[in-house]
Amino acid sequence: xxxxxxxxxxxxxxxxxxxxxxxxxxxxxxxxxxxxxxxxxxxxxxxxxxxxxxxxxxxxxxxxxxxxxxxxxxxxxxxxxxxxxxxxxxxxxxxxxxxxxxxxxxxxxxxxxxxxxxxxxxxxxxxxxxxxxxxxxxxxxxxxxxxxxxxxxxxxxxxxxxxxxxxxxxxx
Numbered sequence: 001x002x003x004x005x006x007x008x009x010x011x012x013x014x015x016x017x018x019x020x021x022x023x024x025x026x027x028x029x030x031x032x033x034x035x036x037x038x039x040x041x042x043x044x045x046x047x048x049x050x051x052x053x054x055x056x057x058x059x060x061x062x063x064x065x066x067x068x069x070x071x072x073x074x075x076x077x078x079x080x081x082x083x084x085x086x087x088x089x090x091x092x093x094x095x096x097x098x099x100x101x102x103x104x105x106x107x108x109x110x111x112x113x114x115x116x117x118x119x120x121x122x123x124x125x126x127x128x129x130x131x132x133x134x135x136x137x138x139x140x141x142x143x144x145x146x147x148x149x150x151x152x153x154x155x156x157x158x159x160x161x162x163x164x165x166x167x168x169x170x171x172x
Contacts, residue, residue, distance in 0.1 A: 042144045045076035045152035053150045061122055063158040073159025076152050080144065089163045095141070099165040101125065106166035114168065122157065129153050 049068045063069035077089065084095035091097035105117035130153070132143035144153070 042142060042147035043079045044147055045072065045079065045149070045155065047072055047149060047151040047155060050151045050155060053154070057126070057150055058154065059123060060119055061154050061157050061161070063154050064161060066158060069155040069158040070162045072152070073155035073157070073162075076148070076156045077159050080148070081156065084141070089160055097165075098160050099163045101160060102164055102168065103166050106164070106168050111170065114170075118168070125157055125160075126153060129156070 050063065050066075050072060053062060063073075077085075078087070081089075081098075085098050086092045086094075089098045102118060102121050105114050105121065108114040108117060128141065129148065130143060130145040132139065133141040148156075
């Protein structure tokens with residue numbers, strides 16, 4: 001009878017220990033995930049070598065195909081966007097794959113319609129980068145206006161254009 005009464009508390013103790021170890025591992029895993037996300041504080045981008053764009057925001061990318069803008073945009077993307085959108089703009093699942101941003105435009109035969117589609121995507125991207133994205137009070141993307149200049153934002157867009165999944169027929 002003594003062995004039976006001692007067996008139940010021993011099993012309960014093992015269960016409690018396993019439960020505590022499991023909770024500790026879960027908490028540690030959550031810390032690793034949060035730490036892996038990295039510092040998402042926007043970083044300024046050096047745009048030396050690009051023509052200044054002034055105070056008025058452009059509605060179409062003035063740097064499309066510009067090799068200097070692609071190089072600056074690559075650096076700016078890696079500093080500010082790759083944590084969520086993936087290295088070389090290949091998303092790891094946290095945020096959209098930005099190589100696909102213009103995919104629906106690429107299949108359009110009519111040049112005027114394609115140009116309008118690209119302009120709409122430029123507007124969408126610039127608005128998103130400037131003001132960020134929130135949903136139900138949660139910040140999914142921080143706003144970059146005030147940290148990134150218009151030149152830096154367009155340079156990043158130029159870099160993304162160079163990484164398109166489906167290149168536009170008449171892209172520079």
